[in-house]
Amino acid sequence: MGLSRKQIMMLAVLMFGTFVTVLNQTVVTPALPSVMTEMSVDAATAQWLTTGFTLVNAIMIPITAYLTDRYSTRNLFVVAMGIFTAGSLLAGWGPSFPVLLAGRLLQAAGAGILMPMVMTVLMLTFPVDKRGSAMGLFGVVIAFAPAIGPTVAGLIIDNASWHDMFFIIAGLSALVIACSLFVLERTSAPDKQTSLDKPSVVSSSLGFGCLLYGFSVIGSYGISVQAAIATVVGIVALVYFFRRQLKMENPMLQVRVLLNRKFLIGTIIGMLVQASLLAAGILLPIYLQSLMGYSATVSGLVILPGAIVMGAMGPIAGRLFDKHGPRVLSLVGLSMLTITTFAMAFLGDGTGIAYLTILYTVRLFSLSLVNMPITTWAMNALDNTLINHGTSVNNTFRQVAGSLGTAVLVSIMTIATNAGSSSMDYVHANIFGINMAFAAAGILCVVGLGLTIAFVKDKPGETAKTDVDNARRSVLESIMKRDVYVLDADATVIDAMKLLVDKHISAAPLVDNAGNAVGFVSDGDIMRHLSKRSQMYVDPVVMIMQMGRDSTDFDDKLRDLMQMQAKDIGAKGIIGVDIHADLPEVCRVLGENHLKKVPVLDDGHIVGVINRSDVTQYSMKSYLESEQPA
Template identity: 45%
Template sequence: MSSTYNKKLITTLLLAGSFIAILNQTLMITAIPPIMNEMNISPNSAQWLTTVFMLVSGIMIPISAFFIEKFTTRQLFIAAMGIFSVGTIVCALAPNFGTLIAGRIIQSAGAGVMLPLMQTVFLLVYPRNKRGAAMGLVGLVISFAPAIGPALSGFIMIHFSWRVLFYIILPIALLSIVISIFKLQNVTDLKNPKVDILSVIFSSFGFGGLLYGFTAVGNYGWSNWLTIMSLSIGIITLCLFIFRQFVLENPMLEFRVFKYKIFTLTTILGMIVFMGLIGSETLIPLYMQDMRSFTPFEAGLAILPGALVSGFMSPITGKIFDKVGARWLSIIGLAIIMVTTIPFSFLNEVTSFAYITIFFAIRMFGLSMVMMPTTTAGLNELPNHLIPHGTAMTNTMRQVAASIGTAILVTVMTTTSHVATNVSNPDIHGVNVAFMVITITSLIGLIIACFVTNPAHDHHEEDTEITISIEKNPQ
């Protein structure tokens, strides 16, 4: 029989699942110092609690296009949330750092599928002239979830163990699974593609090699054999991965989406902005807790107003995008991001809590004008049959950029602090230099935004509300 989508239910389930999945990217940030003390690990090793989550998600996201075309929406959602739940349990019960990392890897294997699944479904369910508002809800999740993580974990750190961070999200994941079993409809077209094992191997070693290489720089330096080997393996296997995608008849990740100019520009902007977001949310707690003796809760609280601003503004900027497009939104937004990042390059031993909170909140206001409007503009340029690959590509690039970018920023911070001999506080100087890097990348993004235009729609499939055929017993 034919039936229209139950948009409210689909939207609610996917938003809830994606929210807790993305929340886990930064949930561990303010918990890192207590975990370092309990498990006797270095800051660079502890950084893996956040970066490995983003890295594995970045590895899983390219495969998401295959999963979306292979399995029904309900099958994929239940599987992803089930794997995420197993990883959450492993983390909560982890007796040592190795087990905790393993749990984070399992978590991210499920979480990596959620965001591209949500974006693909939203783009197929909503007509083009309403996609901005719908993707604004995605923007709320992308910006609000990672930003609220430090505040939530900081509050919990005051009263409970860091393990409670995992216990509180487990019921939400399990409830989402139960509801989806009975209520979630299928949205995507099934094409039954075959997975290419070599592509999976190449992408895993490529992204993993680069991230480990950049992390090794902070621990061992650029000339260490482990650093050189890791970066070399990462670069070589990534090149092999990209080459293989062009020769495959049905590539795991379709790089030909970059033939579309606006999609390419907006993907680059997404990488720059998300790297700055996750990088800032890593550097600020490190500065406040390790160098200024603020509590974990205070460090998270400094970020919270920005999260509220971004969460409130994302649906609004989505609706504005539906009327005026992405160009001026992204230009104004990136200008705000750049200007409000500069003050973080002048932190010192007496910088006030209000100073940090206010500038970060304004920065997040600018981010809400860039993140999803530019992503939606790029995906709107693609024909419908390329949307699963487009969402997979944008999310892959964004996640990997954040992972590698965060590793580089921490490396810049630690390396600068080690070589700085003529400053009163080398550690704070390292943070300031890292924020200078973010400022420069924001300026590059601003220049790129000037070339973003509203894509023409005449070559796309007709933008109408579509209906689906639902089997009597869909799996």
């Protein structure tokens, strides 16, 4: 990576701290059945360990922006990890459920500060040319930790107890704090002028908290005066919170971005998906451990393949989004999510582990096709000046939806279980309740699918609607190269080679008769077909896999290759940027797809090419001009 020894040590501490906190988010679900048994609480009460954690995380998102401005990054990192460690110790001790829940909420407060903090430290500490390597490793940690969390937790619970699981997390957190004191540097000075709007913090915390509590109590025990009062207080507090944000010049949460219809629809779809996702993480361990008698380890292993697939699909989904746009991916993803969610509403006492593992894995795969495209589509609808606010609002609302949705679905499970207990035994009544909860989650997915069909479009030219006065277009037109060399869609490989050699270029897009880009062929595609490739085949006699080396003569391979069509060896479809895209979007497409250049499209037609060097030179020139004295 070309990092110094101190930078490597700093990156290691940051990644280790992030790993511990992200791991902590998923270790609780396999422990829920054990907690319910030891503390004699029902699922509606136990789910607060997950929904309460998520809710506090959501509340901390807008507060963290103030904290990062007010305090130095190293001090805030140490304090955040300290709060997280204290919460872990309290949860590990946990003699009663209220104490355990208090520990989880403390963990959430620390973790809620930590994640944005780590991003800030990385961006301020590492130079621009090394941030890519640092962020790449950081992304691997974020994807890997939640994947192994349930399995690790299951092993600890089966061989020790859930108390020991929290103590281990506390020990790892303390180690992070000790290392950070020696490794991390103060990367920013405190801004004493920064202020926090305390009424907004109180009203948002009170509103979301009371609403969550009211829904949980009503679902578990029916309508009561206590639950009704909590719900009303929550609604009133949230109305006050939103009205205050709309009146403030610098609100804690810029809810005005919800006036943008595309952003609002994208946020709602994301909220529905998040509610369905988190609820399944609670319902499945209860079904496997409490009802079917499987160990916590088995419960974690059922979840593991899906979590790995979801983490691995992140960059792949980004590449597919760049090729096909949001509509196709989100429609496919939400359709699969709806089908698999309804399929989980038919669990029985004889459902096999293999079937359940495959079903859950496909379900998480479908989620990976929805999350990134919908979020990107929603963000692209906002003006550049509102992107940061949009990210904060989107993340906050998704976290809140996860908490409220889980509370509602677990309440549905409780109501259905109680209704079925009069005619069924304990196990079958609870399975019926879980099935009804998954059926309700399926309905949420249907609503999300309907919104996607009606509103999520990727028609050419949509980006232009957010490009006020063609400002973005003017920037791209000023730095892109207009001399674009293209190939006919039916061109042969020899035609492609002639163009690449004559024009001294490394790749060229393929266009149809209407001038639309339909593919891409590069010198790398040609090299791959000329190389000596190893092939795998099955020996029909001994029925084992064998490796065979391609021994075809180079001249013969070259002769055969020249007669092929370029579209048969090149990439299907094309990754490009809209003429109205902003520079951050151009950088994202270039970086995530590891490209040196990317075509610029206007209504599907190629009008130019933009290189990495073009963006770099423009950025340097703009910066130097802005630094010149007036």
